[in-house]
Amino acid sequence: MxxxxxxxxxxxxxxxxxxxxxxVMLLGALAGPxxxxxxxxxxxxxxxxxxxxxxxxxxxxxxxxxxxxxxxxxxxxxxxMVGFGAAITDASAWLIQNKLNPQQRADLLNELFGKAPGAGFSFTRLTIGASDFSRSHYSFDDMPPGQTDPELRHFSIDPNRADVLPVTKAALAINPRLRVMASPWSAPGWMKSTDSLIQGTLKPEAYAPFARYLSRYISAYQQEGVPIYALTLQNEPHFEPKDYPGMRVDPAQRAAFIGGHLGPLLAKEHPHTRILDWDHNWDAPGSPAEVLKDATANQYVAGVAWHCYGGDVRVQAALHDRWPDKETFFTECSGGKWAPVWSDNLQHFARTLVIGTTRGWARGVLLWNLALDEHDGPHLGGCNDCRGVVTIDSRDGKITRNEEYYALAHASRFVRPGARxxxxxxxxxxxxxxxxxxxxxxxxxxxxxxxxxxxxxxxxxxxxxxxxxxxxxxxxxxxxxx
The missing domain is CATH 2.60.40.1180 (Golgi alpha-mannosidase II)
Structure with missing residues (x-):
């Protein structure tokens, strides 16, 4: 290349x-028709x-x-290119499933994931358990305080069956080329130093159970007809929010977990699912660099995922220059009421988050919530003024297409999966x-x-x-x- x-x-x-x-030496063939x-x-x-x-x-x-x-x-x-899109969060899926009638739901999903004149979204992100954009805080293996489940006997994806699974499956039916990645906001509380979904870090003795937990998630979704294309081991691993699930996992911990547990397990059980490191901001490129420097972890890490909330998009290309064999993905950014000028937001999302990230080697570009309601929710903790790619009025199902929608669609409608x-x-x-x-x-x-x-x-x-x-x-x- x-x-x-x-x-x-x-x-x-x-x-x-x-x-x-x-x-300029382009004659004949490149002169075209x-x-x-x-x-x-x-x-x-x-x-x-x-x-x-x-x-x-x-x-x-x-x-x-x-x-x-x-x-x-x-x-x-x-x-x-893999594609462009936004996350099917619990909030987005619940709104689509519960606040739209069947015709409204079909129309919106066809517009978002269908071919032109649809937006043609071909990339999405799921949360493995709850995020701040969930109506309750949960994992797929919750236990009472003080109890553990190292054999994962209580593992179940049932919390996703009412909304996340049907919406994701409907999107896949519209666009079979849709690629799905997934990220946990926290390991189950019993695996962590806090014995809670809130704050804390992963206990060393929980490395093997957490790897099995992530592999079980991939298997369960695969059985439902939803292949998981890529996985990160932790959303924003340098951040411990105080009011919604989160978990700090420093680079040495991530390298040990990937190299000693998750990497070998997925290579055996799910070799087609990529492991992406970092899944956090541009302002700390040294963190994924430390993981890539680890020879054991490096062989299992397919690439690096980035967020927009700090730093400069140009670090993507700088890290790619050091490890050109590793893929780059941009996996989260949200707009919100803190930036009220429509034209400025359009420019930011188009220039930095579509153009800047792809010029910085991103194979996929994801924004945060696919849909939120007129009150910027539902959510439990975290951001109270984030904006979805579209807004669904919970009273009548009216759809508002926001700045993010147009910035994404200018790429997703015309740049198809596999484009170079x-x-x-x-x-x-x-x-x-x-x-x-x-x-x-x-x-x-x-x-x-x-x-x-x-x-x-x-x-x-x-x-x-x-x-x-x-x-x-x-x-x-x-x-x-x-």
Whole structure:
């Protein structure tokens, strides 16, 4: 696989430096079909006058006359994509299952997971037991205080049968290519130093039972027709929340647990389920680095998962440069009432969490709650002003598509599983970009975010041809062509 081109400190590749790195020698094959080929455009504007709306078509012509040029080079290939989506939390599943009538439920799930004109989400995340977005705190093997169950005789996924399982199975029926990852917020309380789901760390004597607990979860979901594509051993392992399940697991503990217990067990029982380390913020890249430095754990770790709540997205690429054989996934971020400006949120989610993460080698991009209600819940502890990708009005089932929905759909509708990221210049004249080539039909998809408070005109050049376009202020666009 070719590596990323050298970039300035802000991650941008200026047109002048791009020409020095990649001289334009694309004739014949990369010039593609006739120059008059049509480019389709879909646009979302910060003022919400256009919401994933079909824009004016563009057409290729020889050369490039614009002052700002975005170069797209399909010869430069990077990671292949698993997909984009959001977590089917307990809250999301309960709302979908209980606050929508059957027709509303079918319509929403088809819109979220179905092919165009649906959003085409192809990646989701489940919680192994409760998170703060659950209506009660539970694990799949709770015991009375002071009692233990090392043989897991009381293990059961019954708490998920009323909502999480049926919603996930319905999503899979709509999109059989949907990949499901899962993360625990805590081991069962009896495995922990606090004898509680709240705070604490994993007892050394519980390493083997906890590994079996996670393997049992994979088996139980597999029996229900839900394959678990990837697993993290702990959500946010450097954080011990005081009012909802959590567990601190430092890098030495994670390495010992993965290398000595979880890794060998999954290699035997579930070899197709990936183990991802970290599942926490960009601000502590040294933690997953310590796990990857452990030779025993390293052989079982497929990749690293990242969250957005601290640090800079560019650490993803920096860690990938050190361990290029390890995959990168972005697995959680939430918007909320702390950021009330719609256009700013659209830009943040598109520029940083879709474009930035995939330019930083992410094969999959997940936001947090797929759906919350008009009161930003239900939840028990934790965040009281988080926003779902969609909002479900619990009184009548009305759906509001939030900023996160449009940022995700600009990628998920057009970038299908198996697509390969290709090179594109980015960060010039307040235009951020990422480009992909779909594996099934060779169609190219280019995402462009214009963060300027004014329209921006540019040319997109591929080989010896280009097309011209002007994007409105604070807008996001997806261009597609073959």
């Amino acid at each position: 070719l590596t990323s081109p050298p970039v300035p400190g802000d991650g941008a590749v200026r047109p002048s430096s791009w020409k020095k790195i990649f001289p 006739a120059l008059a080929q049509t480019v389709q455009a879909w646009i979302t504007t910060g003022d919400q006058t256009q919401l994933l709306a079909r824009g004016a078509d563009a057409r290729f012509h020889p050369g490039a006359r614009a002052a700002t040029i975005i170069e797209v080079d399909p010869r430069q290939r990077f990671q292949d 990221r290709i090179a594109s210049t980015s960060g010039y004249d307040q235009l951020d970009t990422v480009a992909f080539r779909n594996a099934d039909d060779g169609e190219l998809a280019l995402l462009v975010a214009n963060s300027a408070r004014a329209p921006r005109s540019f040319a997109v050049r591929i080989g010896q041809r280009s097309f011209d376009y002007t994007l409105p202020a604070t807008s996001v666009a997806t261009f597609t062509w073959k």
